[in-house]
Amino acid sequence: MTRFVLGRLGGALLVLLVLSLAVYALFYVAPGDPARLACGERCNPAQIAQVREQLGLNDSVVVQYLHFLQGLLAGRDYSGGAAVLHCDAPCLGFSYQNDRQVTELLLERLPATFSLALGALVIWLVVGVGTGLLSALRRGGATERVLTVLTLAATGTPVFILGLLLLMAVCAYLQWLPFPTYVPFGEDAEQWAWNLLLPWITLGVFESAKYARITRSSTLETLAEDHIRTFRAYGVGERALVTRHAVRGAVAPVIALSAVDFGTMIGGAVLTESLFGIPGLGKTLIDGVRVVDLPVVVGVVLAIGTAVVIAGAVADLLYAVADRRVTLS
Amino acid sequence: MSDLLVDVRDLVVDFPVGGPGAYVRAVDGVSFTMGPGHALGIVGESGSGKSTVAAALLGLHRGTGTRLGGTVRVAGTDVGGASAAELRRLRGATAAMVFQDPLSSLDPYYAVGDQIAEVYRVHAAVSRRAARARAVSVLDRVGIPDAVRRSRARPHEFSGGMRQRALIAMALVCEPRLLIADEPTTALDVTVQAQILDLLHGLRREEGLGLLLVTHDVGVAAESVDELLVMRDGHAVERGPVAEVLAGPADPYTRALLAAVPRLDAPRKPRPSRETATTAAGVAGVAGGDGAEVPVVEALGLRREFGRGKRRVTAVGGVSLAVRAGETLGVVGESGSGKSTLGRMLVGLLEPSSGRVRHAGDEARGIPAGVQMVFQDPVSSLNPRRSVGESIADPLRAAGERDEAAIRARALALLERVGLEPGHYDRYPHEFSGGQRQRVGIARALAPRPRLIVCDEPVSALDVTTQAQVTALLAELQQELGIALVFIAHDLAVVRQVSDRVAVMRSGEIVEEGPVDEVYDRPAHPYTRQLLDAVPVLDPELAAARRHRAVGPS
């Protein structure tokens, strides 16, 4: 176990290093001059030059990257006009656009994104896996057909349309709920939940469809195994067969995919976030990319990377627990 | 009528194969009845439809696309017409079944004890804890040592025999009126087998349990049943009280069957002469010494542990042995004594915790070339998604053979040699009987002409005639190619017949090893003696007497 954790930690550092390098490299080739974009539309060349100097963009990419690493390990100082700003290690640097500490920015945005992803995870695990089981149980029947059509409608509808429809229906026509505005959990847990309800449903339903399909097909596969026959021969009911025994076949894929989806969702379900006005990392990332705000983009990508790595390790642990034949490595 | 526990009339079972309308007739007009508390044995050729009949008693063919004819009544329930709820009540509670393939019949994800408890809770309104306790107690009854702890293990942590006992426990947990046991002791050593048979006998006597025992082991049948039904090709060829059938078989097939039963005391067929008696101690001298032949495989102080901390189990605890080309080493011993684990280490599928394996004198790393294994579980050792022909052809392809026609021809030849039809090439594993699957496994192991084959219970599911055919084949090939064989089995008679030397294992160690005749005739270790005594005899009366000796006084 200790070895597993240590091994993963090493792997994680490698992943994060590669990710940051990749982003630096990509931005090196990508169009858009960060200095000009930070300066504003009509900056004159002298101003742009000043900003470029100020952002340290005159150094070569390699030097810039080394500065970034240095900040990560030892912290960095930065000219903030009236005073010199200091950013403790691990310092992800300052946003080109508004000089905010990226670490701070991430910490500020993460809770919203995490809230969103967590709720969606719960929904897709409950609704998605549940629907999958139900359709495996009712295989060949009308219920299954209805469920199939519903889940496919959910996957086939882009999430922005799904969310907009939901918003229109629930908030505009029926007015069951006010239009959501994000309330932090720490501020008011109840409001937090109410306001996240629609985004959770939107994202959850969209993702559920995938999990329903995967659960269903894996469950049906497992139903063909010998041990199912054993339990059928002992009078175990169809429902228990499916929900207790056959569903175990779906455990590995569901866990693996959940880890991936949860990890990437930390990078932001951009469309859902912006539709419901959730101040999450997704929008931060998009805006960062749009204005070539490299430190912000690197920061968000590293946050996603961390989430992906952690979620992956948790997933590996989970299916080693679920299936003892699997050994951790 | 209604006092009959089982009433089968003109049962016909057709399995669909391949295209629409294509069927294979597995059972063709079988009828029999059985009263409560009675015991009926079904013996017969492998593939003759025994398991199919057994499954029909629980209505397991219903709704599967199988065509059924005739009527089946069990404890008054018309299995063919019963509602789903009735059927569920029947299954497990009134009539329980021990499946032929015990190794893959348990859910790999749950603890064995939980699985048994689950079945109990389906039929009895008890708490989870009570069910667990009950599960532990039945596990204990079927002879699982340290049942409390072991009940928490998952099936893959059990040895073959332990899994089989777990299934028997599952069948008994609801105290059914009818037990349908399909080859229930194939993975058990003779002492445990005797224990199980005694248990069943006791249940019959005390609780009026009806027993339908499917077996290929005439000895087992002789010990346990009142009546015998002999099947061949889907037909019942003979039926009568067990003593009568054994003493004076009417049907020629029954006669042939009985004649082929290997006897423990029978003189061994002459085997190609070999320098015998390479004890573990003598290995070093032979291998290193004066130009003597190097063993094909050699184990030096092999140990293997599973689990950590409190869950730690030492499966094999320091075993040394050597097998030379053309030689057969029989391995017998207690169920759970580490035979399969040892076998897996010998072929390199399992890393030893300590000790070394040498192949042809070289330290093995990974899987050495030219080794094969016949797995104890024929079900899981065949890919369910590949036709058996493909599975057999696979080692040939892996060896680089490219000529498709040659590959196919060779696979077909092998199928035929293990007693299967060439037409089976394109069938899938689930379309075979237990014994047929086992033979597929043997055919696959033979296909690439290996140097060494570790056979883990290779003939346990085969009727005696087929068994004889297969062991003859093995011997023949061994002679031809100088294959070294490790033959793990619990059937002492078969082991005597095929082995040059025999090693007796108990609790992970070899307690006795030596030339087969010597060990059998003059067993040195008390455990060996115990084993030899427990071998079932063909005479029902003798068996009854023996049981009386064992159980009576208690």
Added chain:
Amino acid sequence: GPKGGTEKAGSGSGAPGGAPREGGTLTVLNAEPQSDFDPARLYTSGGGNVPSLVFRTLTTRNREDGAAGTKVVPDLATDTGKANADATEWTYTLKDGLKYEDGTPITTADIKYGIERSFAAELSGGAPYLRDWLVGGESYEGPYKNGGKGLDSIVVPDEKTITFKLRKPEGEFPFLATQTQFAPVPKAKDTGVTYEEHPVSSGPYKVVKNEGDGEHLTLERNEHWDPKTDEERKAYPDKIDVRSGLDVAVINQRLSTSSGADAAAITTDTNLGPAELAQIGGDKQLAARVGTGHFGYTNYLAFNPKVAPFDNPKVRQAISYAVNRTSVVNAAGGSALAEPATTFLPEQEAFGFTKYDHFPAGATGDAAKARELLKEAGFPDGISITLTHNTAQNRQTGPEIATAVQQALAAAGITVKLEGLENNAFNERRWDAKNTPGFFLSRWGADWPSGGPFLAPIFDGRQIVTNGSNYNHAQLDDQAVNTEIDEIAKLTDLAAAGKRWGALDKKIGEQALDVPLFHPVYKRLVGKDVKNVVISDWTGVLDISQVSVK
């Protein structure tokens, strides 16, 4: 111009309560957060909305509907500025009783400091005029460098007076003095880049909450703001709650639903799109809540005459004739959201609009005339050209407009290949003087309602920038044009200046250096309780300082 203006909500339509009253909370639903809230960093257009509630400047916009709203009026200063004879020195005097939110008096030294800090690289983002106009501005690096040295061309003889010394005559200086850079910043409170988290208010409201980098703002009354010193800001609501980071479609939906707090909501950055307009179409009640405005903006086809065949004026003219403005307008969202343009200057008097149509293409283009011109140009079989556009579907410089152009030109025998570039790449190409595409979609907006900032960056030869952002796409360096620009800049009579800007536009238009396509129209929805919607032609959108929710 054809401006009408504003269908007012509340007023005139018999809404309860009639006249605007004080009190209540105004909700602002925005897409973009106010992430720049430092007066130094705001660009002209950005300062017009929420920041104008917090920052007062020397002068400001006249908060009235339509054309009247294009006038400059005094704000902190007693007048719009006194110029010296050649308009190279501008002097302002502060009103009495001006205070910050903490009660301390506002001084001209603070205004000087506010301007100086906008020169710091850390606080970049403002418009370039201060740097270009003030003496020494081009090399000044702000108060944080060189031991806090100030800018000598801003003279503060006493607490109430401030004089600006310019490099050349600038008659439009009063317009510049409306920018947030002219807001006072007390030096003691300056925290550099973090000042924007809580800028010190000189206006009617102060910032009490600023979360998520301007995503959620709460403004409350600044008790030290004296309405008697401020004729422009009405400041009816007690509280202003700004929620941003919202989806455009959601903002419009919320305004149209107008339930709960949204009934008292407006938006300062989200326009209605064509789909929403189509939907509002028949709904009278909803239509009554739509405010329409005209901001000085022109979308046009730009040529780079250094690239063949656009070096040939006949080719440029042919294209001018071939363009189908009806298609283009439709692609831009229909006639409600775009008005066809034949002049470069927006159709507003303040800009000096002078009507002309040198290459009359009619509503749908004159393909025959175009072919004729092409033949004259030596291309009897037509030509193949590339049109560079943005891939962002923004209805401005995006693919739909490009396709509309492509189709119209095809009818005239001009084969257009479309080259779509991602937003940053597009802007970089378009602003790169060395690598400007030959033919592309572009747009230009007013920094203030006057011909100067509209024409000079585009046509002044001295504003060709070779190592930065160049807006003189045609790279026109015409002595006559340059001189005329300088001459007009000397005028402090803005009406007179306007006439000459119009004439200059007309004159330049003859060269067919661009093809004006359309001027966008802004339509925005307000919540059902919102009253006193004022939309000036300066900003084209409702003035947040005039809105009442009671």
Added chain:
Amino acid sequence: MTVLLEPAAPAPGALAPGAGPAPRAWRRLRRRPAALLAGGALALLVLLALAAPLLAQLSGQDPNAYHDDLVDSARGGVPLGSFGGISGDHWLGVEPGTGRDLFTRLLYGARVSLLVALGATVLQVLLGVVAGLTAALGNRLLGRLIARVTDVMIALPLLVLAIALTAVVPPDFPRPLLLVLAIGILDWGGVARMVRAQTLSLRGLDFVEAARLSGNSTLRIARRELLPSLAAPVITLAALKVPTNMVIEASLSFLGVGVKPPTPSWGQMLSGAQTWFRADPAYVLLPAGLLFVTVLAFTVLGDGVRTALDPRAGSRLRVGTRKERTA
């Protein structure tokens, strides 16, 4: 009796011709009308896409031609007439704003969308399966390396990569191909993770061990023993990737790596239409409906293939059916 290891003459008549695994799977598939119908529908869609120019000619419309007279310019360009401007000329109505013919645009859009959805999905599945198998079966080092590479791929936002791609790829590189490559090469992490997880569960099974003993290379084991068992979840996931890829294509188009306008695609039409669903529902429903039909067809077909690939499902001996439960 010693002829055993020499090739024997095949037993006469023992074998039905063409009874190998593939034909049997095909036979099983043929017995599933829903799957066949779905396959037919897909084939039809592909055919329609291929025949787009022909059909456009038939309908007499150019997919890119603006029709200013068909939209109400004053009302945001909403199509004149009912149901999104359906008429004898414009069979499915016209696009708001531009008045472009929807029927032909949908047809041409199908070309891009189907190509991207199919191509990218195939690529994702290929890469994902290879990476997943390698991560689970490769030696320790390789396995870990691949697992970490997968992490990187999952974590790198498509968007960031896409922006960089715009700069690197020459402008005349065929766009649909670029899309297939971009989506396929960048977004296979999910498949890889799932395959890895499944393989970890499978790799200790006896039949895999048996294959190892037979001297099969890891590659062969992966292909012959594991792939068939992985097919079910992979096929299911692949069917779900189809709509996702279409939507990704749309968003990449917005970023400028998509197909070049005016070439349409369903994804683009759909995202352009999102605000129109009240003012002009037909505009939304048409691409959405086609997307739905495609997804449905892929899923049903995938399900059919999955079932057909499992020989055990054929006889349904163990799976059991509704009939048994209700009998």
